[in-house]
Amino acid sequence: MPLVLHNTLTRRKEVFAPLDARRVRMYVCGPTVYDLPHIGNARPVIVFDVLYRLLRRLYGAAHVCYARNITDIDDKIIARAKETGEPIRDLTERTATIFHEDVAALGTVPPDIEPRATDHIPQMIRMIETLIASRHAYIADHHVLFAVTSMSDYGRLSRRSRDEMIAGARVEVAPYKRDPADFVLWKPSAPDQPGWDSPWGRGRPGWHIECSAMSEAHLGETLDIHGGGIDLIFPHHENEIAQSVCAHGGRPFARYWLHNEFVVVEGEKMSKSLGNFLTIRDVLAEAPGEAARYAMLMSHYRDPLDWTADRLTEARRALDRFYLALRQAEAPVPAAGDAPQGVRAALEDDLNTPLALAALHDALGALNKAGNTAEKARLKAELLAGGALLGLLQQDPQAWLQGGGEASEIDALIAERNAARRARNFPRADDIRTRLAMRGIVLEDKPDGTTDWRRAT
RNA sequence: GGCCGGAUGGCAGAGUGGCUAUGCAGAGGACUGCAAAUCCUCGUACAGCGGUUCGAUUCCGCUUCCGGCCUCCA
Numbered sequence: 001m002p003l004v005l006h007n008t009l010t011r012r013k014e015v016f017a018p019l020d021a022r023r024v025r026m027y028v029c030g031p032t033v034y035d036l037p038h039i040g041n042a043r044p045v046i047v048f049d050v051l052y053r054l055l056r057r058l059y060g061a062a063h064v065c066y067a068r069n070i071t072d073i074d075d076k077i078i079a080r081a082k083e084t085g086e087p088i089r090d091l092t093e094r095t096a097t098i099f100h101e102d103v104a105a106l107g108t109v110p111p112d113i114e115p116r117a118t119d120h121i122p123q124m125i126r127m128i129e130t131l132i133a134s135r136h137a138y139i140a141d142h143h144v145l146f147a148v149t150s151m152s153d154y155g156r157l158s159r160r161s162r163d164e165m166i167a168g169a170r171v172e173v174a175p176y177k178r179d180p181a182d183f184v185l186w187k188p189s190a191p192d193q194p195g196w197d198s199p200w201g202r203g204r205p206g207w208h209i210e211c212s213a214m215s216e217a218h219l220g221e222t223l224d225i226h227g228g229g230i231d232l233i234f235p236h237h238e239n240e241i242a243q244s245v246c247a248h249g250g251r252p253f254a255r256y257w258l259h260n261e262f263v264v265v266e267g268e269k270m271s272k273s274l275g276n277f278l279t280i281r282d283v284l285a286e287a288p289g290e291a292a293r294y295a296m297l298m299s300h301y302r303d304p305l306d307w308t309a310d311r312l313t314e315a316r317r318a319l320d321r322f323y324l325a326l327r328q329a330e331a332p333v334p335a336a337g338d339a340p341q342g343v344r345a346a347l348e349d350d351l352n353t354p355l356a357l358a359a360l361h362d363a364l365g366a367l368n369k370a371g372n373t374a375e376k377a378r379l380k381a382e383l384l385a386g387g388a389l390l391g392l393l394q395q396d397p398q399a400w401l402q403g404g405g406e407a408s409e410i411d412a413l414i415a416e417r418n419a420a421r422r423a424r425n426f427p428r429a430d431d432i433r434t435r436l437a438m439r440g441i442v443l444e445d446k447p448d449g450t451t452d453w454r455r456a457t
Numbered sequence: 458g459g460c461c462g463g464a465u466g467g468c469a470g471a472g473u474g475g476c477u478a479u480g481c482a483g484a485g486g487a488c489u490g491c492a493a494a495u496c497c498u499c500g501u502a503c504a505g506c507g508g509u510u511c512g513a514u515u516c517c518g519c520u521u522c523c524g525g526c527c528u529c530c531a
Contacts, residue, residue: 011461029531040531076529160460160527207529229531230462236530261462262525269524298469298480304462304524306469314469314481321480324494346471355471358479368495426490433492444493452494 003058003348005225006302008233008257009157013350016256018224024055024064025219027254029211029228029236030114032071033095034080036279037102039292039307040229040263040270046293046391047260047301047351048227049108053389054347057339067113067218069211070096073204074117078193088194102280105289106296107391115214117205121196123213124205127247128185128198136246137185141176144186144200149179151242157257158234183239185209208239212253216244226254230261260301266308278307288400291316293391297353316457319392319400322360322383325367327397327452329380337381339389347389360386401454410441414451417443 003016018024028048031037048068055064072092081088104110117124128144131137136150148154155161173180184206189195195202205213215223221244228237237257244253262269265276283292286309295315299305342359346352363386367379387393417432433443436453444452 031531032529038531042531044531074529158460158526231526231530233461234526235528260531262531264524300471302462303470308469310481311469318480321494328494352471354469354479358471361479365496421490424490430491442493445489446494447489454493 001345001348003054004350005256005258006350008259014256016224018059019222019255021059022063024059024225025223026052026055026064026066026225026227027211027215027219027223028066028068028111028226029232030068030070031095031099032074032076033092033099034074034077035095036281037099038270039265039278039280039283042103042106042280042283042292043263043296043301043305044227044229044260045103045108046106046296047353048258049391050297050347050353050389051225051227051258051351052109052111053391054351057389065113065219066111067115067215068111069214070099070114070116071207071210072096072116072118073194073210074207098281102284105284106280107290107293107394109391113218115218117210117214120210120214120217121205123217124209125186125196125198127209127213127216127243128205130247131185131243134246136242138178139200140178142188142201142203143174143176143184145177145182146185146239146242146246147178148181148183148242151246154181154242155238157241158238160234160238183208183235185243208236209243211236212240212243212247215240216247221248222252223254225256225258227258227260230259233257233259258301261304263305263307265306267306283312287312287316290392290395290400291319294319294357297357297390297392300354301351313457318357318361320454320457322364322387322393323397323400324454325364326380326383326393327401329367329370329376337378337383337385339386340382343386343389353390356386356390360390360392403455410436410453414443414453418449418451421445422449 004013005016006012007014026048028044031041045068048066052064052066055066070092077088077092080086081091084091086094100110128137131146132139132144135147137144137146139145186198186200186203186205186209188201188203193204195204215226226237226240241253245251264270265278268276270277280292291312292315295307295311296305298311298315340359340363342362343356346355346359349355360383363379363383367376367383370376370379384393413432413436417429420426420428420432436443437456440456441453442456444454446452
């Protein structure tokens with residue numbers, strides 16, 4: 001089965017064929033580091049992590065190059081630093097570190113490259129110079145602006161005509177723009193703002209140019225896949241296309257555009273004013289990162305997702321079941337199994353993760369029903385390989401089921417209870433079990449007389 | 458106002474022009490000292506109204522409702 005992906009450019013599923021199967025190139029818009037990453041930020045990180053895992057499986061890990069940028073110069077960053085008094089560099093470094101910790105907890109593989117905007121100012125300046133030279137950009141009032149009318153099919157990705165953009169605009173148009181739809185490539189910096197010397201004076205880049213320059217620097221002129229949240233289609237991705245295509249003599253920028261839908265929380269859009277702004281840290285305080293990841297994968301990436309407490313609990317329960325089966329199947333694991341066919345087929349059909357999870361449940365049922373140890377070993381390996389493709393089930397089952405801590409005390413109580421059971425003192429045995437249950441510990445007596453335990457969910 | 462999405466059983470969530478996933482919750486059974494876990498069985502759902510069709514939840518149109526973008530935003 002070929003890999004099929006939904007391309008925003010055509011609004012259709014298309015068979016994916018990379019330009020060069022020995023170097024599959026994917027670029028995803030990463031965070032602007034000025035605040036704690038929220039659950040909405042987690043969605044593209046997880047979704048494109050699954051795609052990255054799948055591409056590596058299909059083309060070989062050495063033949064996929066995934067870049068996810070960090071925007072560490074931006075007006076929001078400047079504003080935040082000014083507000084709190086924290087130096088900009090401290091703010092961006094601190095926030096980037098938190099981002100890395102959070103997404104690692106969500107079980108994501110780090111991208112091959114994580115370019116930072118401030119490390120690519122010369123490339124941005126060069127690209128802007130090229131655009132000016134080819135008359136796609138102009139200088140006005142110390143700004144450099146992209147001339148939207150210089151590009152005939154501007155608006156193709158978002159399917160918006162220039163007239164529509166202007167008609168819908170709710171912000172005042174800066175007087176120095178030749179056309180209301182023109183956007184900034186470079187803007188001047190006040191003395192108290194960060195800035196770099198450029199042919200147009202001391203200033204800083206506009207947001208859109210960063211991604212164009214960084215993707216060119218690391219992945220070349222034409223990408224296979226460009227991903228991001230659906231809200232970035234316009235204007236960010238539209239403008240990236242304009243910059244890159246015009247700077248590259250009309251050659252295409254990205255061949256497949258993938259966009260994930262939004263996350264709402266308990267049925268409402270996240271916003272600071274509503275007080276339902278849910279950070280990844282908030283979620284990690286409630287449940288393990290793997291549960292959050294599972295909860296995210298329960299919906300298809302192109303469908304809106306309602307993040308609720310129930311969803312997180314359901315994800316946890318589902319993982320309990322998987323890890324229970326994995327703990328029970330102590331059979332030795334063969335070196336490497338292949339993911340269940342159903343899991344692969346689902347993912348290859350435009351990353352249908354809910355269907356892939358259903359296929360993983362099928363594999364779970366098969367493992368639970370398996371008779372002999374050889375079959376158990378094979379099915380366990382298959383289940384683990386399927387989990388690996390989704391970034392799930394990779395931890396030690398005991399670690400998942402028992403969490404950290406106090407095992408020795410629980411073991412002592414279990415030993416006491418089993419002694420009571422052997423003596424057929426069931427009231428005493430049940431009393432111990434009840435006391436453990438009140439502490440959130442669930443016991444499971446095995447046929448051989450020993451007892452396993454886990455945390456209740 | 459313009460442009461996009463979406464509406465599936467108690468909940469979550471796939472999918473399909475006729476054979477109606479999967480998980481959770483619920484009911485019954487097997488197993489167990491009793492449980493837990495596991496296994497077996499059970500629910501016949503696709504917003505409404507038209508149309509196309511031998512047949513539509515699936516295709517088309519309209520209506521209603523929900524959400525997003527058009528401004529920083531994943």
